[in-house]
Amino acid sequence: MNDTHRLYAGLPDGIVPKVYAETNTAALVRNYKKLTAGFPAGVKPCCVVKADAYGHGAKFCVPALAEAGCRFFAVSSPEEATEVRSLCRGIGIDADILILGFSDPANVGTLAENGIIQACFSADYARELSDAAAGKTLRIHIKLDTGMNRIGFPTQTEEDRARTAEEIRAVSGLPGIRIDGIFSHFAKADEDTAEGRDRTRLQTERFIKTTELVKAYGIDVGTRHICNTAGSMLSDAPYLDACRLGIGLYGMDPSADFHRDLEPVLRLCAKVAQVHTLHKGESVSYGGDFTAEHEMKLATMPIGYADGFIRAYRGAEAVIYSPEGIKKCKAVNVGRICMDQCMFDVTGTDVRPGDTAVLMGEPGQTDALAALAGTINYECTCILSSRVLRILRDKTNND
Secondary structure (H helix, E strand, C coil), X not given: CXXXXXXXXXXXXXXXXXXXXXXXXHHHHHHHHHHHCCCCCCCEEEEECHHHHHCCCHHHHHHHHHHCCCCXXXXXXXXXXXXXHHHHHHCCCCCEEEXXXXXXXXXXXXXXXXXXXXXXXXXXXXXXXXXXXCCCCEEEEEEEECCCCCCCEECCCHHHHHHHHHHHHHHHCCCCEEEEEEECCCCCCCCCCHHHHHHHHHHHHHHHHHHHHHHHCCCCCCEXXXXXXXXXXXXXXXXXXXXXXXXHHHCCCCCCCCCCCCCCCEEEEEECCEEEEECCCCECCHHHCCECCCCEEEEEECCCHHHCXXXXXXXXXXXXXXXXXXXXXEEEXXXXXXXXXXXXXXXXCCCCCCCEEEEECCCCHHHHHHHHHCCCHHHHHHCCCCCCEEEECCHHHCX
């Protein structure tokens, strides 16, 4: 843990937060380098930084990744795209920025002026984008639906692929539209099973067949990309021209089937507010559905579901440190998690008010929270609310 004066230096109004998420950009860069080390020559890494870099703070992650060499980012909205453009310009770096899904065509002017790439998933949408271009040129990446069945030009049958190739040819001739790439998204690349591998191969085949049909019309499809983090970990990874890295950048495995010894980038921390005794027979929190079978020592943390530490995390494990950074103990949540507070069993320890509880980011901790909630690790960091202050870990302590 960082000592207090370093961790809180430079915060607005001198506020010392009771809850914060600490982002370690040195770990982020090490993960980036480890994940890209095996890329074939010529494959461009695309760092996915949507949803505020999966809750880690885009304002920290984008500059760190750009300075590490990334020149291709993916986001989910025009708002995110313009933020990434501003962050890159702030350090004098130009980068491609792709919006992976829908944007209202009314945003075309802003996107074109900022050189932002828009995903285009249908001929009708392409015509809307063209109509809105009004003399400007919008860069697009064609989105193919190869089996996710979410958005994209269909490729599931031979008839689909032939029709899609014809439609893309028509799109290429629309005024104000420039095709710079073509991509798709795997549905089961994170499942290392026969079914998962077969589905990934099928999607890759559909993608390749469709792009070849488009090329046969003399159209340059530009940058081709289909791999995500899990796809890049496959022994026969279809890297193509670029590979999108998301969850792995942030030190989390895409599933239990894949493990790459990555480093957690975020630590969710809360100060211990109060330590008190729970007498035998007394209950704790709303509903009183946890009752002490013996005298217990409880530590109350000022964090709850309004911060993204949701009720489904009941039974979560915290790791508690002294202000000097000395690890004291592990503690288990008891009782229902409230909007702003939750309680942990610290019986038999010397935990005191002012100690720091790490609730997310210790080895295996985020995956354990996901298991409690019946979800995936992605969701655990993405749902951290805006009232959780994001703090850049002090550079002197980053390594």
